[in-house]
Amino acid sequence: MCGITGWVAYRHDLTTERDAVAAMTETMVCRGPDAGGSWFAQHAALGHRRLSVIDIDGGAQPxxxxxxxxxxxxxxxxxxxxxxxxxxxxxxxxxxxxxxxxDTEVVLRSYLEWGAGLVDRLNGMYAFAIWDPRSEELLLVRDRLGIKPLYYYPTADGVLFGSEPKAILANPLAKAVIGAEGLAEALSFVKTPEVAILDGMYEVRPGSLVRVSRTGLQKSTYWKLEAREHTDDLETTISTVRELLDDIVARQLISDVPLCTLLSGGLDSSALTALAAKSLDVPVRSFSVDFAGYTENFQADEFRPSPDAPFVADVAEHVAADHTNIVLNNADLLDDGARKAVLRARDLPISMGDMDISLYLLFQEIRKRSTVALSGESADEVFGGYAWFHNEKAVNAPTFPWLAMHVMGNGDRPDFLREGVVSKLDIGGYVQQRYAEAIAEAPKLPGESGKEARMREVSYLHLTRFVNSLLDRKDRMSMAVGLEVRVPFCDHRLVEYVFNAPWAMKTFDGREKSLLRAATADVLPQSVVDRVKSPYPSTQDTGYDAALHERVSTLLHAGTSRAFELVDPDKTRSLLDRGSSIAARRPLEVILTLDGWLSDYDVRVEL
Structure with a gap:
């Protein structure tokens, strides 16, 4: 995995801009700690940082x-x-x-053979740029599901681009400015395709490409979810899912560097770990994350019915894995260096709080022993695993189901903003606009109606919005430490097939992720087969909440925090009086993130 960046300028000689391109490239050393390079022509400059995974001695870039x-x-x-x-x-x-x-040379020569049509032949996760000096055109390409990020910033005579916003912001032409739409996007947990939050900056939409030429910029889509009639019976569907998974896992185990799996003891990661163990000639290496005292003091709630550790142990024993459990404490989660690293990795005012920090620290420890990891990310979106897929109120709500369940906080109106900011953002209106756009895009099968039609829409919302938030988080936290994380459940063949399976088939046993469970039960311990979905863990230690309260209180009393340009001090005091809970924790995390982001990135707010 790597970091890419570049600059195209049709009215400027970029051979004189080596320092600027070097600065852009240098921002992504964490993404590519093994090597770096650049290439210059009069109107194009490309930069690259490399994490060597395939053909370590060859494959230098650009x-x-x-x-x-x-x-x-x-x-x-x-x-x-x-x-x-x-x-x-x-x-x-x-x-x-x-x-x-x-594989880089394969992609390059595929372009010479098929031009932009090469994208139809690729299976993988990728973001790349190709400069063609014959036509003086730049081609920006992003994979079908948006596993790898790619941003661009149009200029008066061309474009800046990069794997992350920080690469673009390192160029003096780019300014860190956020307006009402960008702030509404950041605070709503929607993840609208193409919206990059910062003014003037965009993301290449998953499954799309962007052409830049002297005549301007053109966008086109090469892949999207389509509604197709599913004609396979249940038995055939289950066996097809298994055949696809066997092939996908085997392909994604190819690496010239040490590889491992992320193991939570849930169905998704356990299935991948077990399938990898079957395919490898040596014991599969696996890693899990835990918190000091978490299992012993665990308190079940509506989303997390059980701790991970007992199930992780069952899987590790069942497949004879070389397993390591990374145990974190409050000092780890509250470490200033780690929190700054996470903010720097995110680049944007988006935070999942301790879940970001713990994921970063987990990846940091894994990187000491492995360079590539397989993750179960996106299985819930593909197979229908989240609680709100199975909650009638959330499914039928006229908004994004995850917001209807208030899982990530109040998607209608954050209760800590100044009144003037609230009115300018109109987050409720923004969310409804984005929801209407998403529903209008959703493919429909002729004659499909009722629950089946609605669940197709719900699946589409997750595969084009919700999953992109988690894929982005996974990419940022892993690449911040130079770890490549692969996501087998994002293989487009599997996504297309399961997307079109009827909802009744996806829940044929009356539970979540029925098809995945049935397809992999033979390689799993019974405890995991029977386990109810439990999301990525969040610390339950009240000492963590107390420390958050103290930090926000310090900001409040200092009177110099830039967060309070947007955040209401009196409302913040009310938040601090609420006491401790994961729900009450999130707004405090957001306030701390806003403070750090506005200051560290010297962001100008223009509402």
Missing amino acids: MVASRDGEVEAVITYSGEAYNFKELRAELIRRGHEFSTSS
């Missing part, structure tokens, strides 16, 4: 393809093409010669 001394194309590439070996063999049959064994 990579150039030439013929008879003339440059045909240059690529800066982040990600993995899991079918690169098949593509390489086909390209060789078509007369291409290779000087490396990297």
Whole structure:
């Protein structure tokens, strides 16, 4: 995995801008700690930071393809093409010669063979840019599900781009400004495609590409979810899911560096760990995260009915894994260095609080032993695992189901903002607008109605909005420590197939994720097969909440926090009087994040 960046300017000589491009590239050393490089032409400059995973000795970037001394194309590439070996063999049959064994060269030569049509042939997670000097065009490409991030910032005569906003903001042409729409997006937990929160900046939409030429910028979509009739019976559907998973896991185990799995003891991660154990010739290496005293003092709630540790132990024993449990305490979660690193990784005023910190610290420890990890992320979106998929009130609410359940806080109106800010943002109106846009996009099957039609919409909302929030979090926290995290459940073949399976089939046993459970039960301990869904853990230690209260109180009394340009001091005092709970914790985390982000990034607020 890597970090990419670049600059195209049709009225400027970029060979004179080496320092600026170096600064942009340097922001992503964490994403690519192994090597870096840049490439310059008069109107294009590409930067790259490399995390070596495939072909460690080869594959240096930016990579150039030439013929008879003339440059045909240059690529800066982040990600993995899991079918690169098949593509390489086909390209060789078509007369291409290779000087490396990297997937980067396969993608570059695929462009020379098929142009932008190469995207239809790729299976993987990727974000890349190709500069074609023959046409003086830049092609920006992002994978189908949006696993890898890619941002761009149009300028008067071209574009800036990067894996993260920080790469773009390192260029003097880009300004850190946030308006009402960006702030509403940040506080609503919606994750609208293309919206990058900062004014003038955009994300390449998943499954899309952006062309930049002298005539301007053009966007197009090469993949999207489509409604298709599902004709397989239940038995065939279950066996097809298993066949797909076997193939996906085998492909994603390919690595020239140490690899592991993330194991929570839930169905998703346990299934991947078990399938990986079957496919490997050596014991699968796995890692889990826990909090000091969490299991012993665990208190069940409506979302987390059980602690992870007992189930993690069952899986590790069942598959004979080489397992490591990372145990964190309050000092770890409250460490100023870790919290600053998380803010720097996020780049934006978005926070999942201790769940971000713990994930970052988990990845930091894993990186000491492995460079690649497989994650069960997105299985809940694909197979219907979250509680609100099965809550009639949330499903039928005229808004995003996760907001209807108030899982991530009040999606209608955060209760800590100044009244003037509340009125300018109109978060309730913003959410409804974004919801209406998403529903209008959702594909429909002719004749489908009632619950089946609604559950297709709910699945679409999760696969195009909710999952992108979690994929972004996973990418930022992992790449902040130079760890590549792969997400097998995001393989587009699996997503397309399960998306079109009827909801009645997805819940045929009366439970969540019925198809996944049935497809993998044979490789799992019974305890995991029977376990009820439990989300990623959040510390229950009241000492953590007390420390948050103290930090927000300190900000409040100091009177110099930039957060209070937006946050109401009296409302904050009321928050501090509420006492401790995970629900009461989130607004305090947001206030602390806003304070750090506005100051550290020197953001100008223009509401």
